[in-house]
Every structure is written in structure tokens, then in C-alpha cells.
Amino acid sequence: MSDLSVRFLRSELGLIARRRRNQAGLAALAAVPIIVAVAMRLAAPSSSSPSGGPDFFSQITGNGFFVALAGLGVELTLFLPIAIAMLAGDAVAGEAQQGTLRYLLTVPVGRIRLLAVKYAGILFGAFLAPLVVAASGLISGLILFGGGAITTLSGSQIGFGSGLLRLLAICLYLGACLAALGAVGLFVSTLTEQPLGATVALAMLTVASFVLGQIPQLDWLHPYLLTQHWRDFGELLRDPVSLDGLGPGLLTAGAYIVIFLPAAWARFAGRDVTS
Template identity: 50%
Template sequence: MSSKQQAVRARPSAGWALLGSELSVLFRRWRTWAMLAALAAIPVLIALAVRLSSRDPGPGQGPPFLDRVTQNGLFIALTATVVSIPLFLPLTISVVAGDAIAGEANLGTLRYLLAAPAGRIRLLAVKYAAAVAFCITAALTVVTAGMLIGVALFPVGPVTLLSGDTISVGESVLRLLLIAGYVSLSLAGLAAIGLFISTLTEVPVGAMAATAVLAVVAQILGALPQLDWLHPWLFTHHWVGFADLLRQPISWDAFAANALLQGGYIALFCTLAYGRFASKDVLS
């Protein structure tokens, strides 16, 4: 077999090896675990605040589902998810995605990665896949920590859905995992935006900050009724649209609309990222 044929065969395995290495580096960093610990602390703090309070929260007080926590601890996971979506989850995703390319350039390791038989498009694909893996991990962290602390501090039983139907604890856990998947999908669009911004600079802090600011600005624009025409195009538009997963039967319309919107952002900004990265002179 010629050396050229060997190189062609090695490419897929090289890509998987690069992805494995990227995931290993990402989840060995103290920064990554510190962010996940901070996310896990959100449901813990909510649960402790309700548990130690002298009175139960009334209907409409505090974040959504908070008034149901004392009756069923599984609602801690829902409350924590709603609380985390506007700021905390986007902030952690911005850190990971913004650091993807800019961090390597800042450390002087980017040119060495490109010298390997990975290629620029494969390197971008690996960096984005790692960011999506973190999106999934972050969403699962909030939901899992919420379920665990809810079970530990409050009674747990069948859950009454928004439609008025009651489902078992096992099915409730599956619904919560579906919500984690919905949130992960929502954050995947932001990760693509962060990846593109990361190709524009060699200063990772700048890319992280710009990505986080865009997430906040999009939510502010989405809250202005004067911009109703713009709302369906904002990547944050469906971020809290997982209420349909809490009905019987499940309505997948919001999930499909969110997937279509995020898919458009992923396709657009990954293409822009490649267009920028493919023509970029890498000196570090």
C-alpha cells in the first residue's frame, strides 16, 4: 500500500483521535469543572432557600415552578433550568466556544495542530463537537443536580403536568432529560456563534465576552414588543419553549421550530467560521 493510501485511511482515525484528545483536554481543565460546579450549585441554592424558608412560595412568586417545589422535589430541576437559561448557561458556553480557536492561537499551539494531518475543516469540526458536548454536559448538570437535591430535601411523587395530566416519577425523569436535550439544542446555536467569533481574534477573553454579550443582547431584543418582527429570527427565541414537553401528549412543534432555527444558525456560523479560518494566516 502506498504512503498516500495509508494517509487517506488514517484520516478518519486521526479525526476521532483529535476529538478524543480535545474532549480529554476540555474535561481535564479546572476551569471546566469549576463552571460545572457553579451550574450544579444553582439548583442546590434554590432548594436550600426553599427548604430553610419560614414560608412556602405562593403561586406566581419567584421563578416558574418554584411554588410546586415543596410538593414535589423534581420541580427543582425545572426551576433551576429556567433560572440558568438567560445568563448562567450561555456564559459557560461562551467561555468554551470563545476559547476554541482563539485560545489555541493565544497559547501558540494552533499552528502545531494544523501541522498535524487534521486540516482546518476537521479541526473546526472537532472544536465545535467539543463545544456541543459541553452544551449537553452543562444542561444535564443542572437537571441532574436539581433532581438529586430535590429527592434529598423534598417529597417526590407523580408529577402533574401543565395539561393537568399526572405521570409517574420514571416518566417525569424522562421528561426532564428531554428538557435537557432541548436546552442543549438551544445552546448549540450559541456555540456556533462563539466558534465563529473565536476565529476572528487571538484574544480568547474578547471572544468569550463578545459571545456572552450577544446572548444577552438577543434576549433584550426578544423582550421588546416593538421588535415583534425580529423575534422569530433571534437564536434565543425558543430558549424557554420547552413547556410543550410538559403536556400530555407531548407536542413536538416547539422542539421542531427550535431545531430548525438553531440548525440555521449552526449552518450559517460554522460556514462563516470556516470561511474565515480557511483564509487566515496562522502565525502562532
């Protein structure tokens, strides 16, 4: 990677980190698991024990570790996709709206390098967002409910340290899923000069994917839906871990990335940039 690319990437990541709306978005993501933990603390006696079922909420009062998992489950269908939609929708369309896109291309940056750096920024957000949710849930859960050995979905128990490694793996899996959403968002961002429009379109696409995945009559379509395998992260909580259960989700994410990143380049490469 050239010095220009490194400086451009560093500048892009710094810009993403300094934007107030991104900071507010991360704060909102972090707040949800805290609200879940406080609500469970107020609603249930401290002596309650986990039910032993696969429902993460039912196990929170027995082990604060599950606040992180419950938080990820709650935010996966709306808040996390919206966060990535905002980041991806702003990638190219935001520069065009502000009138800086044409300037960037005359630095010279080059269109391929510009898209690569923009997608790197989206990847940064895609992997950071689940980590923020998990860290917030874990800290608030341990403070309010304590920790200890973790009961897996298979019924066996693993040590807390092993549970932390699995939580990290879950965040990486969800990061890969959100990275695929970000690739679609980057493509959508090249179609318009209105970042809000790109954000709304991507958010609606995500909601539609979840809705279509709940319709049994469309089972032929389910394997191709972007969000179909997002909830498969629970496979990482089995003993032993079911790697076969993670394969479809990773393959789907990879397929969307392979399709939509070249599509974004094809659209942007032939685009007449006037702003």
C-alpha cells in the same frame, strides 16, 4: 472517521474535561439548583403543597422534581450561555493565544478537521451542561422535598419515570439550543486571538438577544433571535407533549448552525495563522 481524527477528538475532550476552569464552571452550574432547593426549604414549611400553576418554583415544595426545572430556568438566561461562551470562545482563539494553533495545523490535522473537532468539543459541553444542572437539581430536590407523581402544565399527572424521560428530553432540547450558540461562538473565535474577547462578545450577544426579545415594538425581529424559543422547553411538560411548540426552536437552532459553521470555516480557511 480516521484514527487520527479519533485520537484528536479524544485528546480534545480530555483537555476540556481536565481544565480547571471548566471543572469550576460545572461546579458552579451544579451549585445553583442546590442553592435554590435549600432556599426554598428554609423559606417554606415542609407541609406546603404545590400551587398547581405553571411556575416551577411554586411546585418545588410539593415535589423535588421541580427543582431541576427551576434550576434550568434560572440558569438559562445567563449561567448556561456563559459556560458555552467560555468553551466556544476558547476553541480557536485559545489555541492562537497559546501559540499552539500553528503547531496543530502542521501535525497534519487540517483546518476542516480542526474546526470539526473543536465544534464536537463544544457540542459535548452544550449537552453536558443542562444535564449537570438537571441532575444536581433532581438529586437535591428529592433529598429535601421527596418525589412522586408530577403535575404537568396541562393539569394532568404523570408518573415519576415518565417525568424523568421528559426531563431528559428537555436537556436535549436545551442542548440543541446551546449548540447553536456554540456555532456562533466558534465563528467569533476564528475572528480573534483573544479568547476572553470572544467569550465576552458571545455573552453580550446572548444578553442582547434576550433583551430584544422583550421589546414588543420589535416583534418582527423576534422569530430570528437566537434565544427567542429557548424557554419553549416547557412544551415538553404538557400532556400530551406539544411537538409543534418545539419546532420553531429547533428550526432556529438548526438555521444558526447551518449559517455559522460554514462562516467559521470560510473565515478560518483563508486565515493566515501565525501563532
